[in-house]
Amino acid sequence: MEPNHYNVLIVGAGIAGSALAHALSTITSHSRSEPLRICLLERSLAEPDRIVGELLQPGGVMALKRLGMQECLTNIDAVPVHGYCIIKSGETVQIPYPDRREGRSFHHGRFIQALRAKAKRANGVDVVEASASELIECEHSHRVIGVRATKKGAEEKESFWADLVVIADGCFSNFRNAVMGSAARKTSTKSQFVGAILEDARLPIHQHGTVALVKGFGPVLMYQIGEHDTRILIDVKQPLPSDLKKHILTNIVPELPSALHIPIQNALEKDRLRRMPNSFLPPVEQGGRHSKEGVILLGDAWNMRHPLTGGGMTVALNDVVILSQLLCEVQNFGRWDQVSDVLHRWHWARKPLSSTINILSVALYDLFGADDEELAVLQRGCFKYFERGGDCVRGPVSLLSGIAPSPMLLANHFFSVAFYSIWVMFTHPQPVSSAPSDPQKIHYAVARMDEYPALLLKSLRVFWTACVVFGPLLWSEIRWW
Incomplete structure (x- = not known):
């Protein structure tokens, strides 16, 4: 030869x-x-030297x-990862991997x-x-x-x-x-990740990836990648702001835990911001x-x-x-x-695993980066769904972690979240207005009976939105080319 x-x-x-x-x-x-x-x-x-491909x-x-x-x-210098922590409006929910499974970052x-x-x-x-x-x-x-x-x-x-x-x-x-x-x-690209490395930052839960849901903007992902280094990835939708650092300091940092503010500010001063398109193919x-x-x-x-x-x-x-x-x-x-x-x-x-992770990745992004009223309902319902614990956590995190490769299980939990989101909309206190004296303070109230007809129509829109998010993704995986 x-x-x-x-x-x-x-x-x-x-x-x-x-x-x-x-x-x-x-x-x-x-x-x-x-x-x-x-x-x-x-x-x-x-x-x-890349800002993605750092979490296994x-x-x-x-x-x-x-x-x-x-x-x-x-x-x-790999770091054990035991699960996720999701932060939304000051609330935190822990999502551990089942059966003491571990990832690595x-x-x-x-x-x-x-x-x-x-x-x-x-x-x-x-x-x-x-x-x-x-x-x-x-x-x-x-x-x-x-x-x-x-x-x-x-x-x-x-x-x-x-x-x-x-x-x-x-x-x-x-x-x-x-x-x-x-x-x-x-390839289709909805947004880009803007990344930097934080030095000696303390995440809310040790050895857990952190996903912060920032209202009006895309999610922020953080995980430790070394003894002293923590990766931060900030989702920025297109078109990108002309001044990324100003955007991060003004719109993103105030919504994150206070313990992260100084490490992020230091990183923005010392490290160059790097970008990576978030593509789907x-x-x-x-x-x-x-x-x-x-x-x-x-x-x-x-x-x-x-x-x-x-x-x-x-x-x-x-x-x-x-x-x-x-x-x-x-x-x-x-x-x-x-x-x-x-x-x-x-x-x-390969379909059971690849389809599960492919669909879940985009569906979760649509929910976590909610940019309309119906998606916001689904996002809040998803957060409340995780708060229930038990199989409401074990099932989704098993899918996300590649332990349970099953598109059918994914569909079951996705639409369970959709129906639970509608239930939350009817039964849980919802934000209704800001206090005139303090715009940052939101008033919450449970829906009144006279509001039920409008909520019923809204619930139909929420369910339709869930179908629009999940259906095309499923079709893209099962279609015969």
Whole structure:
């Protein structure tokens, strides 16, 4: 075999690419006399510096263990995560992971470097620092047979050949449209996360991710990523304010716990604010006639969800677990009919987990970033639903954490929240007016009987809003492309 010819070529040494390289290196079969030759191409092997991809849910920790890569969470100053804390209008509700499950939070770059080091030590894996610029196609069949890439420090492009090419180059993929052709979906972006690192900040509940619901604006997410570092992600809807720091200090900081005000102000003075689009990209089936032969999309290059729930890495690692197991059955990666069969089975085998997290991420964002009256009712009902405890907490957090992959369970809890929100609207005190002497002081009152007809009409609008939020998301996951 030629030096630059491999069984599998992976473009992108991020979460999905590095994990797949290691997973495929463990594949053995009675008919294969030698290990797979795998090439992992990465534009830069320097430690990446990103503001997302820093929270791994318990389901992702489980997937990492199944891949035999759990050691990648050691010696990177990772912090155990035991659940969430939600703050709204000064009220706090704790949402612990069930059965003492744990997630991990960390600096993204340190975790990536640990995954790359693990892949590099795997049998048959070559890690090459090179920037891939184009796919190589067979002149006759148009099947992808490799990529052209430029190694670091070189001027001329070099050809890398493979029986199977996997593209895992992230959310800003350069090859998504080339692989999917007319079947490619466009990403949709509702907002951006603006991020900074807080030094020695104290969150309301230790080792719990914190979600603060700021009235009139998007949610704020905070979690500890090191002994002294806490990540803050502030959701800012488009179009972005011209002065982000002023927006944060004026509109966001006053709504957060007072213990966080000084660390945030210090971070705004010392650290540059960084932005990341919050994009949604539903998965489209690959293989057969759905996509170009000889190449697979993986990770954020193919499927994205809102990062509010921190489920992206969990989905990616679970995808690698399932795909690598199915590829064990393929004796010749050059046989596209066999690979296509694997891709079809993989597409639907991943659905329980990926669909649950994809739908939940956007649905929760719509509720937590409520920008109309009906969504505000659902947001308040969701908060009150969590306050009930028991299965009203255990079920949703099991879905969010990747422990209970079930779109049907998600639908059950989502519409339970919708009906409970309507009940709360009728039976709980609602804000009615501000005191003339103190605009910050809100008066609350329970609905009167004469208000019931209007509330009944409003309840229909609330339920319809819930259907409008959940229905299209579910359809985007089950539709046959």
